[in-house]
Amino acid sequence: MQIVVTLDCVDTEAQAGFWLAALAPLDYRRGFDGPPYLSLVGPAPAPTLLLQQVPEPKQGKNRMHLDLDLGAEDLAGEAARLERIGARTLSCEQHERGFRWIVLADPEGNEFCVFATPPGGVPMK
Structure with missing residues (x-):
């Protein structure tokens, strides 16, 4: 069994560069590359991130988004790293039930979160 998360994008190469850098702490690499698809x-x-080239830019809020635990306790520092590679921060750090997260957008505007689990808490898996 395998989980594949598909992300529509206009420029699969540019998005692959961003997402490979964003997911570097998780050791992602390029996989299948056959237009209109490019997999990471x-x-x-770990689930596969499948980039699917589409002609139209993103419109509106994502109905589904990625939540990434990249192993960083310093979420502001992690958000700054992601901004340096092309992300845009959409919210300040938020807290609920011990979980902390920051909402960002990738270079094409797709929302995602970086998060940290509560100290000594149960991870999401």
Whole structure:
């Protein structure tokens, strides 16, 4: 069994560059590349991120988004790293039930979050 998360994008190459840099702490790499698809794969059992080229730019809010635990306790520092590679921060750090997160957008405007689990808490998996 495998989970593949598909992300529509106008420029798959540019998005691959961003997402590979964003996911570097999780050891993602390029996988299948056959237009209109380009896959980014992590170590098993990590889901595959499939970039699908579409002609239209993103419009409106995502109905689904990625939540990334990149192992950073300093979420502001992680958001700054992501901004340096092309992300845009959409919210300040938020807290709920011990979880902390920051909402960002990739270079094409797709929302995602970086988060940290509560100290000593149960990870999401």
